[in-house]
Amino acid sequence: MPVVCAVLEDGTGRILIAQRPADKHLGLLWEFPGGKVEPGEAPAAALFRELTEELGCTPVITRTLEPFLHDYTRVVIEMFPFVCHLAPDSPAPAALEHVELRWVLPKELTAFALAPADWPVVARYRSAPPATCASHQ
Numbered sequence: 001m002p003v004v005c006a007v008l009e010d011g012t013g014r015i016l017i018a019q020r021p022a023d024k025h026l027g028l029l030w031e032f033p034g035g036k037v038e039p040g041e042a043p044a045a046a047l048f049r050e051l052t053e054e055l056g057c058t059p060v061i062t063r064t065l066e067p068f069l070h071d072y073t074r075v076v077i078e079m080f081p082f083v084c085h086l087a088p089d090s091p092a093p094a095a096l097e098h099v100e101l102r103w104v105l106p107k108e109l110t111a112f113a114l115a116p117a118d119w120p121v122v123a124r125y126r127s128a129p130p131a132t133c134a135s136h137q
Contacts, residue, residue, distance in 0.1 A: 003077045004047040005034030006084045007125050010103055018098040030112040032121055043080040055093040059084035065124040070117040081121045
């Protein structure tokens with residue numbers, strides 16, 4: 001099952017993580033926002049749709065990270081991670097479908113119970129070269 005996620009940067013070195021609702025699969029774990037890719041939908045289009053639905057914000061993709069497979073036993077997902085910042089005219093992210101949102105430094109992620117498929121995203125993000133475009137303020 002194809003899935004997208006966003007490592008949303010704030011321009012000060014922090015990234016956004018979101019806490020899943022208690023009544024969902026992997027309830028109360030933290031994750032990078034995103035979701036399922038619909039049939040016939042491009043991963044980048046799915047990312048824009050999911051961030052609009054979940055956070056009410058508009059991302060600008062600055063780079064893609066290497067996709068990978070993650071086996072949750074009940075389902076295997078193909079994760080398409082993107083690094084983004086907010087569009088200049090975007091509202092601030094809001095927890096429309098999550099319990100809580102937090103801006104954290106990448107080194108602080110070990111203090112959070114991340115969903116298992118998000119740890120490979122962290123590794124790819126840390127090892128990827130930084131974007132060459134200007135960051136959002």
